[in-house]
Amino acid sequence: MDSEIFGFESLEFSLYTKDSQINRRGCFSERAIPEDTFIVEYKGEIISAEDAYKRESDPSRPGIYTFWINDNIVIDGLGNGNIAKYINHSCTPNCYYTFEGNRVLIFALKDIHPDEELTIDYCYESEGEKITCTCGSEKCRGFINADE
Numbered sequence: 001m002d003s004e005i006f007g008f009e010s011l012e013f014s015l016y017t018k019d020s021q022i023n024r025r026g027c028f029s030e031r032a033i034p035e036d037t038f039i040v041e042y043k044g045e046i047i048s049a050e051d052a053y054k055r056e057s058d059p060s061r062p063g064i065y066t067f068w069i070n071d072n073i074v075i076d077g078l079g080n081g082n083i084a085k086y087i088n089h090s091c092t093p094n095c096y097y098t099f100e101g102n103r104v105l106i107f108a109l110k111d112i113h114p115d116e117e118l119t120i121d122y123c124y125e126s127e128g129e130k131i132t133c134t135c136g137s138e139k140c141r142g143f144i145n146a147d148e
């Protein structure tokens with residue numbers, strides 16, 4: 001039932017996780033994915049900004065898997081999430097996301113080869129604290145945060 005979203009078929013079945021050069025575990029595709037193909041939805045629990053701040057600063061959690069839809073609505077990939085929460089940030093990503101209401105859909109930004117790691121540009125808004133980037137790209141901007 002969930003394999004089709006807005007007429008797009010999810011490629012979630014062909015994704016897997018393994019250790020990543022970028023950060024801990026990453027999300028990889030078994031098969032080649034052509035540019036602009038829908039890959040997977042970023043699923044999780046819909047929470048408020050207030051809850052998101054609390055969870056992001058909770059050291060007992062294994063990592064930050066919050067995806068901000070806007071200033072008030074956040075998806076927490078740790079609650080009822082799927083494999084999309086393992087997609088790491090890169091300053092030169094091979095995937096992008098679009099919003100459909102409160103849903104996040106991830107597409108291929110370019111042709112993706114089999115067993116390539118999927119990455120998106122998180123584009124965090126800068127609110128003071130800069131988060132160091134370890135994406136390893138030649139064009140790495142040094143921080144995961146978006147430019148001012």
Ligand SMILES: [Zn+2]
Nearest residue numbers: 091133135140
């Ligand atoms: Zn980077």
